[in-house]
Amino acid sequence: MALRALLVTLxxxxxxxxSALALPLEQGWDDTGLILVDDDWSxxxxxxxxxxxxxxxxxxxxxxxxxxxxxxxxVDVLADRTSPNTLLTGGxxxxxxxxxxxxxxxxxxxxxxxxxxxxxxxxxxGIKVSYLLRDLDGSEDDALQPVALQYRVGASGDYVNxxxxxxxxxTTGPELAELVTPVEVALPPEAEGRPLVQVRVVTANAGGSxxxxxxxxxxxxxxxxxxxxxxxxxxxxxxxxxxxALRHGVPARVTLGERAAVRLELRIRPRxxxxxxxxxxxxxxxxxxxxxxxRVPVRFRARARxxxxxxxxxxxxxxxxxxxSSGNSKGAxxxxxxxx
Numbered sequence: 001m002a003l004r005a006l007l008v009t010l011x012x013x014x015x016x017x018x019s020a021l022a023l024p025l026e027q028g029w030d031d032t033g034l035i036l037v038d039d040d041w042s043x044x045x046x047x048x049x050x051x052x053x054x055x056x057x058x059x060x061x062x063x064x065x066x067x068x069x070x071x072x073x074x075v076d077v078l079a080d081r082t083s084p085n086t087l088l089t090g091g092x093x094x095x096x097x098x099x100x101x102x103x104x105x106x107x108x109x110x111x112x113x114x115x116x117x118x119x120x121x122x123x124x125x126g127i128k129v130s131y132l133l134r135d136l137d138g139s140e141d142d143a144l145q146p147v148a149l150q151y152r153v154g155a156s157g158d159y160v161n162x163x164x165x166x167x168x169x170x171t172t173g174p175e176l177a178e179l180v181t182p183v184e185v186a187l188p189p190e191a192e193g194r195p196l197v198q199v200r201v202v203t204a205n206a207g208g209s210x211x212x213x214x215x216x217x218x219x220x221x222x223x224x225x226x227x228x229x230x231x232x233x234x235x236x237x238x239x240x241x242x243x244x245a246l247r248h249g250v251p252a253r254v255t256l257g258e259r260a261a262v263r264l265e266l267r268i269r270p271r272x273x274x275x276x277x278x279x280x281x282x283x284x285x286x287x288x289x290x291x292x293x294x295r296v297p298v299r300f301r302a303r304a305r306x307x308x309x310x311x312x313x314x315x316x317x318x319x320x321x322x323x324x325s326s327g328n329s330k331g332a333x334x335x336x337x338x339x340x
Contacts, residue, residue, distance in 0.1 A: 020120040020196045021046035023127075025220040029101050035079045035094040046119055047218075049092040049102070051076035052112030056204055063148035063204040064166055066112050067158045070200070076113065077102070084177075084212040085139040090205075093212065095136060101214030103136050104147075106205035114202035115215055118155070124222035125192045125326075129199055130184035133170040134214035138177035143208035145171040150200045151187055159200055162187065170203075171211040193225060229330035231257030232322040242314060242338035246305045249297035250336065252318060254289055260322040262289045264298045267317045268308075276307045282316075289322070314338040 025046050034043040041048045051074045055066050078093040087093060090107020092115070094100070104113045121127055133147055149165025152158065165185040172179045191197045201215050235253035254262055266283035273280045282304035287296055298318065300308065308314055315337050323329045 020118045022120050023124055023222050025119045027218040032096050032100050035077055038079050039075050039077055047117055049077050049115050051091045051110045052114055053109055055112040059205050060207040061204045063146055063202045064161045066204055070114055084136045101134055101216045103212040103214040104203050105212045106203055106210045112202055112204045114200045117199040119197055119220055121192055121194045121197050123225050125225040126223045127187040127191050129220050131218040132216045133167055133181040134216055135171040135177050135179040136214045137211035138175055140174040141209035141211050142174040143206040143210050144169045145206055145211050145213055147203045151191055152198050153194050154196055170213045226326035229328040230260045230322045230324045232330040232332050234320045234332035234334050236318050236334045236336050238336050240338050242340050245338050246300055246309055249299035252296045252298055253293060254296050255293045256289050256291055258291055258324055260289055260324045262287050262320055262322045265319045266298055278304055278307055312340050
């Protein structure tokens with residue numbers, strides 16, 4: 001019983017999804033010591049292979065349309081194989097060639113074999129995935145072997161196909177094994193800043209005799225996300241002419257360290273707003289501001305100009321919020337008084 005429990009535990013651990021890696025994720029297959037035992041991916045950080053049994057019932061299916069979760073299909077890899085030309089078993093294989101690779105080949109059982117890459121994109125933007133698809137089958141087998149690229153956020157649910165990553169046929173033949181097809185795609189912004197993103201490279205059982213397609217020189221890279229708010233300072237004369245300000249606006253001096261959208265607002269005290277039956281915000285401006293210092297007139301609304309013109313003195317707060325192209329915001333405020 002103890003041995004049986006150990007085997008069950010071991011099988012469960014091998015079937016667990018790969019943990020998310022911090023970027024960049026880079027994987028070639030020159031180190032043939034990474035995969036030593038069939039169906040064991042524990043030596044490969046962030047990558048696991050699944051056989052894809054039952055993900056489609058159609059021969060010749062377009063893998064772009066196969067988006068169902070394949071995590072419950074068997075974890076699969078044939079370790080230490082050396083001859084793709086005579087390897088008839090479908091699924092995933094580690095091929096120890098002069099230039100080693102991990103490769104996919106569908107079959108009647110392995111309907112949609114696929115590799116799953118798992119990584120963490122928190123703090124990163126512009127996620128790019130690249131790899132080489134290598135025709136490794138020089139036998140008489142010949143098929144149109146399509147390969148698709150998909151992604152999802154998290155470890156469950158359907159994948160989303162990335163059309164730019166589709167290769168309609170990654171092989172030539174028969175008796176040819178020379179084609180190398182580079183794939184490089186950018187993932188949508190939805191994949192940025194997530195604790196777990198999964199990318200799947202998947203093929204499907206084709207009409208004809210399926211061929212081994214290597215997935216090599218895998219790289220998932222990104223740039224550090226901009227999380228810093230724009231440097232903002234706000235200046236205004238503390239005392240201004242009421243008549244001039246109502247006519248021409250309050251001249252604000254906005255200084256920025258980067259281009260940003262700036263929203264400015266003039267506000268009066270709540271008690272005065274109630275007495276005059278005005279909203280507290282009596283003036284506003286919205287502008288795109290370049291780095292450096294810019295003079296921005298903040299004009300009063302027509303109703304506020306009319307009601308404030310009867311006063312001798314008005315105390316205001318000028319507020320500014322700058323938002324950069326990454327959505328980071330910074331606020332600033334200044335007080336001023338308008339007098340006749």
